[in-house]
Structures are given as structure tokens and as C-alpha cells.
Amino acid sequence: MQAPDEAELIREARGGGRSAFAELVRRHHPAVVGLCRSMLGDAEDADDAAQEAFLKAWRSLSGFSGGANFGTWLYRIASNQCLDMLRARGRRPTQSLDALVEAEAPALEKVLGAGAPASDPVEAADLAKRLLATLPEEQRLALVLRETQGFSYEEIAETMGCSLDSVKARLKRARETLAKSLRHFSGPPNV
Amino acid sequence: MKHDEIRERLHEYADGELDAAAAAAVAEHLAECSECRAVLDAWKRLSQNLFQALPAPEEAFVGRVMARIAEEELELDRAPSSGGWWLVPAFAAAAVVSLMWWPGQTSAAEDPLSDETAWELSAQPTQAEDVLDVAAGERP
Numbered sequence: 001m002q003a004p005d006e007a008e009l010i011r012e013a014r015g016g017g018r019s020a021f022a023e024l025v026r027r028h029h030p031a032v033v034g035l036c037r038s039m040l041g042d043a044e045d046a047d048d049a050a051q052e053a054f055l056k057a058w059r060s061l062s063g064f065s066g067g068a069n070f071g072t073w074l075y076r077i078a079s080n081q082c083l084d085m086l087r088a089r090g091r092r093p094t095q096s097l098d099a100l101v102e103a104e105a106p107a108l109e110k111v112l113g114a115g116a117p118a119s120d121p122v123e124a125a126d127l128a129k130r131l132l133a134t135l136p137e138e139q140r141l142a143l144v145l146r147e148t149q150g151f152s153y154e155e156i157a158e159t160m161g162c163s164l165d166s167v168k169a170r171l172k173r174a175r176e177t178l179a180k181s182l183r184h185f186s187g188p189p190n191v
Numbered sequence: 192m193k194h195d196e197i198r199e200r201l202h203e204y205a206d207g208e209l210d211a212a213a214a215a216a217v218a219e220h221l222a223e224c225s226e227c228r229a230v231l232d233a234w235k236r237l238s239q240n241l242f243q244a245l246p247a248p249e250e251a252f253v254g255r256v257m258a259r260i261a262e263e264e265l266e267l268d269r270a271p272s273s274g275g276w277w278l279v280p281a282f283a284a285a286a287v288v289s290l291m292w293w294p295g296q297t298s299a300a301e302d303p304l305s306d307e308t309a310w311e312l313s314a315q316p317t318q319a320e321d322v323l324d325v326a327a328g329e330r331p
Contacts, residue, residue: 018261021257022253025252025256029252029256033252038242050252051255051256051259055256055259112236112237147238148242152206152208153203153206171202171206175202175234178237182237183233
């Protein structure tokens with residue numbers, strides 16, 4: 001049997017169809033949870049944020065315009081949820097990027113140095129989360145949407161509610177910052 | 192385009208965000224400039240080794256979300272008989288007041304805004320909407 005298309009699922013879910021909504025959650029949760037993990041770092045917080053995002057989506061489905069991109073709409077809810085949680089946490093003192101790079105030099109060498117593809121994916125994921133945590137929230141979100149979700153600049157702009165120029169600037173700053181600090185491990189300096 | 196201009200747009204090129212003419216100019220430059228090639232190669236390696244490694248979530252997540260939806264709906268169904276019906280106008284009034292304090296705030300999820308200020312506003316908590324939803328007993 002052919003899987004129902006997304007528009008059909010949305011129509012059913014808007015009418016209160018829980019099984020249709022469950023299918024939408026099934027299709028989108030890897031990306032939503034991945035986004036929340038990249039933004040929040042902590043797996044448990046990320047799970048909570050993603051659950052809240054889906055609950056908000058369920059409650060707001062009646063107001064969702066069928067013409068809009070459901071994925072982008074959903075990721076925007078999730079992004080806002082993550083930012084709400086980050087603000088609620090307050091400004092936790094995070095390790096600076098330079099301090100993190102210095103403290104984790106052996107691990108970074110293992111993950112990014114020669115022969116890196118054979119590195120432990122769990123260790124790499126942990127480093128990625130900690131490196132991302134050192135970036136300003138808007139830069140982090142833009143980079144996560146691009147690098148882990150494969151969003152186009154237009155989709156990032158729609159998700160973040162900003163201009164294309166802002167997306168370009170945020171991505172550029174985030175990449176420059178990381179590349180500069182990790183130049184000893186990943187290659188040439190000054191992106 | 193000159194080297195510096197190309198350098199500024201290297202990532203847009205790699206991300207497939209340039210138009211055909213600009214992409215061709217960057218590709219031509221990359222064929223000759225080892226420095227720009229090295230910059231892109233370094234980022235590609237960093238991206239592949241770090242960001243692709245983020246773990247995938249487990250399937251049980253779907254069950255947890257649906258269980259919470261069922262739980263919430265059950266609570267909403269019970270709400271009128273629990274004696275808390277008088278809270279509905281109170282919550283609605285509180286929500287209206289909080290929205291009046293926040294004239295730029297609309298549904299962050301439904302109305303993409305278009306500039307930096309809007310991003311800041313739209314990223315703010317959406318509790319007011321939640322209160323309205325709950326107060327109205329709204330369900331899709």
C-alpha cells in the first residue's frame with residue numbers, strides 16, 4: 001500500500017486524526033530531535049523540547065496554512081522551543097571555544113586529524129555538541145539547520161524568521177569562528 | 192570576480208546557493224587557487240567528521256509524544272467537570288492583557304517574520320498562545 005502523502009496526513013490530523021499526526025511525528029522526529037540535540041546539547045532536554053514542539057504543533061494545527069511547508073513550520077516551532085529553554089536556563093557559563101579546543105586537543109586530533117573517519121562517532125558527536133554550544137544561539141541554529149538538516153538558505157530564513165542576508169552572515173560567522181579555532185586539526189586557517 | 196570576492200562566497204558555492212554564472216566563476220577560480228580549495232576542503236572535513244556524527248533519535252519517541260497528546264486531551268475533556276471552568280475567562284483575560292503588552296507578537300509558528308527584530312520577538316516564549324489555547328479548550 002502506498003504511504004499517504006504529507007498533505008493528506010495534515011488534512012486528517014487537522015480533523016483530529018491522531019494516527020495521521022503520529023505518522024507526521026514518525027516522519028519528522030529524527031530531524032526535530034536532531035535539531036534540539038544540536039541546539040541544547042543535553043539529550044534529555046532535547047527530547048523534552050522536541051516533545052513540546054510536537055505538542056504545540058498538534059495544538060496549533062488548525063491554524064497551519066496548508067500552503068506552507070509543514071517541515072519548516074514544525075522546525076520553527078522546535079527552534080523557538082529550544083531558544084525558550086536556553087533562555088529559561090539562563091546564561092550558563094559555557095567554556096570558551098579556545099578553552100575547549102585547548103582542553104580537548106587530543107580528542108579533536110583523533111576526530112579531525114589524519115585518519116579521522118575511523119574516529120568514534122559518539123566522541124565526535126559529543127565534541128560537535130560542545131563546540132556548537134560555544135557559538136551564539138542564532139549562529140548555532142543557522143549552522144545546525146544547514147549542516148545537520150541540509151536546509152537551503154531560504155528554508156533557514158523561513159525557519160528563523162530572518163532575511164537571506166542574515167542567514168549568510170550567521171553561517172559565515174559560525175564557520176569562520178569554528179574553522180579558525182580548529183585550524184590546527186582540520187586544515188588551513190582563516191576561512 | 193576577484194580572489195577576495197570569491198573567498199567570501201566559497202561556502203555559498205559549496206552549499207549550492209549561487210546562480211549558474213556565479214557558480215561557474217567560483218568553479219573556475221577553484222581550479223586555479225589551491226588556497227581556496229584548501230579552505231573548502233578543510234570545512235568539508237570538519238563538517239563531515241563533526242556534524243554528521245550527531246546521533247539519530249529512537250523510534251520510541253513517537254509513542255511518548257502520542258501518549259502526551261492522549262493525556263492532555265483527557266485532561267481537557269475532564270476540565271469542565273472539575274470545577275475549574277471559571278478559570279477560562281480569567282486565563283483568556285490574562286492572555287489578552289499580555290498580548291496587549293506585546294503588540295508585535297503573533298503566532299511564532301505560523302507567521303514567519305522578516306528581520307532581526309522579528310526573529311528576536313518571534314523567538315520569545317509562546318505561553319500567551321498556550322494560555323489562549325487551553326482557555327478556549329481548543330483542539331485541532
